[in-house]
Amino acid sequence: xxxxxxxxxxxxxxxxxxxxxxxxxxxxxxxxxxxxxxxxxxxxxxxxxxxxxxxxxxxxxxxxxxxxxxxxxxxxxxxxxxxxxxxxxxxxxxxxxxxxxxxxxxxxxxxxxxxxxxxxxxxxxxxxxxxxxxxxxxxxxxxxxxxxxxxxxxxxxxxxxxxxxxxxxxxxxxxxxxxxxxxxxxxxxxxxxxxxxxxxxxxxxxxxxxxxxxxxxxxxxxxxxxxxxxxxxxxxxxxxxxxxxxxxxxxxxxxxxxxxxxxxxxxxxxxxxxxxxxxxxxxxxxxxxx
Amino acid sequence: xxxxxxxxxxxxxxxxxxxxxxxxxxxxxxxxxxxxxxxxxxxxxxxxxxxxxxxxxxxxxxxxxxxxxxxxxxxxxxxxxxxxxxxxxxxxxxxxxxxxxxxxxxxxxxxxxxxxxxxxxxxxxxxxxxxxxxxxxxxxxxxxxxxxxxxxxxxxxxxxxxxxxxxxxxxxxxxxxxxxxxxxxxxxxxxxxxxxxxxxxxxxxxxxxxxxxxxxxxxxxxxxxxxxxxxxxxxxxxxxxxxxxxxxxxxxxxxxxxxxxxxxxxxxxxxxxxxxxxxxxxxxxxxxxxxxxxxxxxxxxxxxxxxxxxxxxxxxxxxxxxxxxxxxxxxxxxxxxxxxxxxxxxxx
Numbered sequence: 001x002x003x004x005x006x007x008x009x010x011x012x013x014x015x016x017x018x019x020x021x022x023x024x025x026x027x028x029x030x031x032x033x034x035x036x037x038x039x040x041x042x043x044x045x046x047x048x049x050x051x052x053x054x055x056x057x058x059x060x061x062x063x064x065x066x067x068x069x070x071x072x073x074x075x076x077x078x079x080x081x082x083x084x085x086x087x088x089x090x091x092x093x094x095x096x097x098x099x100x101x102x103x104x105x106x107x108x109x110x111x112x113x114x115x116x117x118x119x120x121x122x123x124x125x126x127x128x129x130x131x132x133x134x135x136x137x138x139x140x141x142x143x144x145x146x147x148x149x150x151x152x153x154x155x156x157x158x159x160x161x162x163x164x165x166x167x168x169x170x171x172x173x174x175x176x177x178x179x180x181x182x183x184x185x186x187x188x189x190x191x192x193x194x195x196x197x198x199x200x201x202x203x204x205x206x207x208x209x210x211x212x213x214x215x216x217x218x219x220x221x222x223x224x225x226x227x228x229x230x231x232x233x234x235x236x237x238x239x240x241x242x243x244x245x246x247x248x249x250x251x252x253x254x255x256x257x258x259x260x261x262x263x264x265x266x267x268x269x270x271x272x273x274x275x276x277x278x279x280x281x282x283x284x285x286x287x288x289x290x
Numbered sequence: 291x292x293x294x295x296x297x298x299x300x301x302x303x304x305x306x307x308x309x310x311x312x313x314x315x316x317x318x319x320x321x322x323x324x325x326x327x328x329x330x331x332x333x334x335x336x337x338x339x340x341x342x343x344x345x346x347x348x349x350x351x352x353x354x355x356x357x358x359x360x361x362x363x364x365x366x367x368x369x370x371x372x373x374x375x376x377x378x379x380x381x382x383x384x385x386x387x388x389x390x391x392x393x394x395x396x397x398x399x400x401x402x403x404x405x406x407x408x409x410x411x412x413x414x415x416x417x418x419x420x421x422x423x424x425x426x427x428x429x430x431x432x433x434x435x436x437x438x439x440x441x442x443x444x445x446x447x448x449x450x451x452x453x454x455x456x457x458x459x460x461x462x463x464x465x466x467x468x469x470x471x472x473x474x475x476x477x478x479x480x481x482x483x484x485x486x487x488x489x490x491x492x493x494x495x496x497x498x499x500x501x502x503x504x505x506x507x508x509x510x511x512x513x514x515x516x517x518x519x520x521x522x523x524x525x526x527x528x529x530x531x532x533x534x535x536x537x538x539x540x541x542x543x544x545x546x547x548x549x550x551x552x553x554x555x556x557x558x559x560x561x562x563x564x565x566x567x568x569x570x571x572x573x574x575x576x577x578x579x580x581x582x583x584x585x586x587x588x589x590x591x592x593x594x595x596x597x598x599x600x601x602x603x604x605x606x607x608x609x610x611x612x613x614x615x616x617x618x619x620x621x622x623x624x625x626x627x628x629x630x631x632x633x634x635x636x637x638x
Contacts, residue, residue: 051453052476120497128502139446139487140502224451224488235487241451245490248352249453249479 025267032261035254043261049226049242051251056258058265060228064236065266067143067229068218069211072150077204080155084162084200089188101160108156116220119149124221127233136233141223144232149217154207161203165196198281205277209270215240239266317590322349323356323369326455326510327570330392330611331369334602341597344590353455354479360386360573363581366591368573371455372479373552384580387625388551388571389595390618392603392611395511395539396460396566398522401499402426403441409434409531410522412467412557412565418506419447419464420471421485426504448498448507451488453479459568460508463556508566511539512610526565527557534564539612542567547617551625567612572598578631585631592636595626 035056036043046057087104091097127148128140169192177187193200223235224245237245239262250256321331328350335346351359353370360368361382373388398415400408414430417423423430427440450457458479465472475481489498492513499507500517511534514521523531532538542555542563555567572595578588599622603613614622629636 048482050482051480052478052482120501124501137444137446138502138504141487141489141498219451219490220494224490225486226482237488245451245488246453246480249354249455251354251453251478251480 028260028264028267032257032264035258035261038254039258043258044265047228049258051246051255054252054254056254056261058239058258058262060226061237061239061242061262062265062269063228064143064222065212065238065240065269067236068147068150068222068238069208071143071147071232072154072211073204073208075148075151076154076158076207079151080158080203080207081162081200083155083159084166085188085193087159088163088166089184089192104156104160108160112153112214112216113220115149115153116217119145119217119221123148131233134233136231139223139233139235141221142233142235143222143229146218146222146236146238147232149221150211150214153214153217154211157210158203158207161206162196162200165199165203166192168199169195201277201281205273208273212270212273213240213266215244219244239263239269317344317587319344319346319366319587319591319594320364321346321356321367321369321572322351322359322365323367323572324353324371324455324570325350326371326394327369327392327611329512329609330606333605333609334598337605338594338597338602342593344594346594352453353458354453357573360575363575366574366587367595369570370573371568371570372458373569373571374573382575385576386573387576387629388573389599389622389625390551390569390571390614391598392570392606393539393543393555393614394568394570394611395534395536395564396456396463396508396568397511397514397534398506398508398524398566399496399499399514399519400506400522401501401503402443402520403503404439405520406438406440407520408438408522409525411525412463415506415522415524416464416468416471418445419449419483419486420468420474443504446502446505447483447486448495448502448505449483449486449488450480450491450495450508452490454491455479455568455570456492456508456510457481459556460566462554462568463566466554466557510610511536515610524565526561526563527559528561530561532562532564534566536607536610536612538562538564539567540615543569543618544615545617547621549621549624551618551621569618574629576629577633578629578636588629588631589636592626592629595629596623596637599623599626 039046039056042057045059046055047059048055048057049060087097087100091100123145124140127145128138131140132138173191173195174187177191182190218238219241222237222241224237224241225235226237227235229236243259243262247259250259328348331348335348339345353372356368356370357374359365363383374386379386398410411434414423414434417430424445426443426445432440458477461475461477461481465477475484487498489495492509495507496509496513496517496519499505500519521534523533526532542558542560544563545558545560547553551571553569555569557565558567574591578591599614599619606613627635627637
């Protein structure tokens with residue numbers, strides 16, 4: 001009986017999650033309908049976003065979102081994996097480990113507005129001088145600045161998940177490998193990394209999710225221009241940054257609805273990436289067994 | 291020792307009860323809306339509380355949020371930087387009236403090497419934001435500024451990325467002075483900017499302009515003053531060059547004032563008026579008996595409005611807002627007097 005009650009309770013809690021998800025999706029779909037009806041498929045591929053003429057095409061923001069996240073990942077992956085491997089495999093001193101852990105946790109818990117401010121004060125002037133040296137318009141803000149700060153924001157997640165993944169690799173495997181006379185490097189690349197691969201990949205996906213949806217810091221650094229970015233130094237906008245910028249003072253009901261549409265697109269992109277990641281991981285499981 | 295503790299707790303209890311009753315007795319008025327006048331409102335409401343014990347809670351959530359809240363009748367008043375258009379009145383469940391509170395000026399600010407003082411016309415500003423004038427030493431700018439050595443530097447326009455009353459009034463001005471701006475870009479809280487970079491809030495625009503040589507931007511006068519930024523002298527519709535100041539901003543509203551106070555101040559025809567000035571309003575229902583409102587609540591609201599356009603005005607200049615000139619105060623008095631509860635005027 002007690003068991004049964006526990007099951008009911010668990011089932012109910014699980015249903016709440018499903019219900020929240022469904023309600024969320026439902027709200028987004030219903031609220032974005034007016035804009036989607038007006039624009040049709042052009043809502044996805046249109047490149048004009050004009051609250052005055054109420055034309056709403058989300059393409060510049062979709063590209064801006066994917067571009068900043070992809071660049072951020074490209075920067076963050078090598079750095080985080082190396083950091084994770086160092087912390088998981090090479091640092092033996094407990095004291096040093098805890099210092100590194102604390103540093104990473106602190107980095108992960110810095111509010112994004114602080115990253116944004118730091119980006120304005122430090123990253124933008126650097127990128128500006130870089131832009132001037134290559135003859136690009138010296139805005140400083142733009143895709144590159146936003147991506148750099150995004151990368152720094154996701155490194156703590158990615159590196160600590162990499163470390164966790166490596167630490168969780170069965171000690172027996174390692175011992176066996178050493179017993180067979182493998183070197184440290186061979187153990188790391190041949191045993192630990194392949195076995196931790198899936199969890200590391202999950203960490204990357206989680207970080208990508210954070211990058212796609214990051215709002216505050218990106219809004220402060222990307223230059224907020226409704227144009228399709230064509231280079232690293234272009235100004236742009238992401239789905240999240242447009243919503244953050246324009247939602248409060250939406251000029252009309254269609255404008256508001258179009259921003260709900262942007263939220264829906266972001267939601268769908270995140271879902272697709274999550275699904276894609278899980279499929280890839282399942283394949284990975286087949287190869288190694290877990 | 292024990293007696294001491296008892297008397298202490300009794301005293302605490304008394305204090306608590308006193309505090310409770312005073313909290314219950316105090317009136318609270320609720321408003322929300324425009325962010326631009328929020329500092330002035332905060333100061334005014336603070337003074338008003340000291341004076342009367344009436345608490346006014348104002349949430350600076352943006353003009354459209356304020357209008358939405360008054361539409362839904364969840365606040366006593368809404369604040370907005372752009373008045374309600376005729377076509378939109380039908381969205382409100384009752385007749386609404388506008389009471390202007392303060393005037394703000396939007397200044398054109400720039401970052402050029404050396405402390406250059408620039409003169410600009412609305413046309414030139416519009417062409418810069420249209421991307422037609424791209425260099426600081428363009429003939430259109432040098433012609434207006436004889437004797438000023440302008441650098442061969444790219445102009446980088448900066449605008450507000452968030453929807454704002456400031457952008458509404460700035461684009462209203464550009465639409466008034468440039469036919470091309472009106473047809474290509476138009477006038478709204480947020481528009482599709484042909485060129486330039488966006489930054490959040492007045493502070494963001496001020497920050498980018500201060501940081502980046504060659505930029506031009508628009509911010510509230512207060513931000514330019516507080517940050518010691520270069521501001522352009524603008525030619526008004528009477529052909530006078532006007533330095534933005536509290537006096538020239540007040541002067542913009544000194545001309546004829548409509549009875550319903552819904553006036554676009556930009557490109558004013560007042561001779562000494564600064565052309566990019568804008569009013570901000572509180573919006574309330576003319577008939578106050580709606581929902582579960584008591585007559586007392588309605589009276590408190592009307593008293594507050596009356597105080598804001600009279601005694602409250604003394605507090606705004608310190609915060610770089612221009613006080614209402616006499617014609618605006620007069621029109622507002624008539625409107626406040628027309629507010630009723632069950633058809634009866636609340637103030638005479």
